[in-house]
Every structure is written in C-alpha cells, then in structure tokens.
Amino acid sequence: QVQLVESGGGLVQAGDSLRLSCAASGRTFSSGAMGWFRQAPRKEREFVGVITWDIITYYSASVKGRFTVSRDNDRNTVYLQMNSLKPEDTAIYYCAASRQGGVPRREIEYDSWGQGTQVTVSS
Numbered sequence: 576q577v578q579l580v581e582s583g584g585g586l587v588q589a590g591d592s593l594r595l596s597c598a599a600s601g602r603t604f605s606s607g608a609m610g611w612f613r614q615a616p617r618k619e620r621e622f623v624g625v626i627t628w629d630i631i632t633y634y635s636a637s638v639k640g641r642f643t644v645s646r647d648n649d650r651n652t653v654y655l656q657m658n659s660l661k662p663e664d665t666a667i668y669y670c671a672a673s674r675q676g677g678v679p680r681r682e683i684e685y686d687s688w689g690q691g692t693q694v695t696v697s698s
Contacts, residue, residue, distance in 0.1 A: 577601035577672045577687045584668060584692030587660055591696070595655040597670030597689055605648040608673040610685060611655045613666035613694075620669070622680045626653065633678045638664075660696045667691040 583595040597609070608627045614620040624634040624644040632644050643656040653670060671685035679685060 577607075579670050579672060579687055579689035581668065581670050581689040581692040584694045586695045586697065589661055589696055589698050591660050592656070592658045593660060593694060594657070595668055595670075595692060595694070597653045597655075599651045599653070599672065601687075606674075608675065608679050609644070609646055609653040610671045610673060610679060611642075611644060611653075612669045612671060612682065613664075614669070614691075615663075615666040618666075620682065622682075623668070624655065625673075625678055625680060627678055631678060633680065657694070660694075662696045662698045665694060665696050667693050 578600045580598045587593055606628050610625040611623040612620050613623050622635050626632050626644040626646050641659045646653045669691045670689045672687040673679040673685045675684045
C-alpha cells in the first residue's frame, strides 16, 4: 500500500480557487493512477478526477473545465487545482491510489486512501 496525506483545504468564497495536494509514500508512486474523490454532507462519496501514470486525465461532469489533476512524480505528489468554486463543491476531498490499469473511476479500484481535507465554499 501507499500512504497518502492531503493538504490545502480551507474556507473560500464562491468563485475563488484552491489547490489541494496529496503527498504519497510507500510503493512506487509513478507507476499507478491517482484519483480524487469527495463526500458532501449526507451524500455518498463521489469521483472527482483521476490522472494515470502516463498522464491521462478524466473528470466528472460536475467539475470538468473547472478542476485539474496533475502529478509531480519527483515529489511523489498529486494536485487538484480547483477554480471557479461553487457552494456545491463543499465536501471532504480524498486522494486515492490505484494499481489498476486504465482510467479507474470507481472506489473499489483504489486500494489506498488519504484521511481527507475539508473544502468549504461560501456563497
């Protein structure tokens, strides 16, 4: 498994930007896909975006065009750049690591999870 620690969450206003970071340690970071999920109050955890080892990205419809996932293999870190934030983006954001091929988008495809970081967007 890989150990993951998210950071960068906070309270922002609608329209602001925020960048989340996820630092990884453990197994080889560069060989797997890294995903971001979020869980809003009283809702199921949902997929946000993913970046594969060969830098293929995929996003949920609700964030596409506003959020960008990137990775720095030298720093063992994956990022989630969030622009034009909306109150409905308020959630706990989790990063996760997958050893599966392709472009994993389901929770079951990920074997390591961070503890989450809170993002709150006020209107």
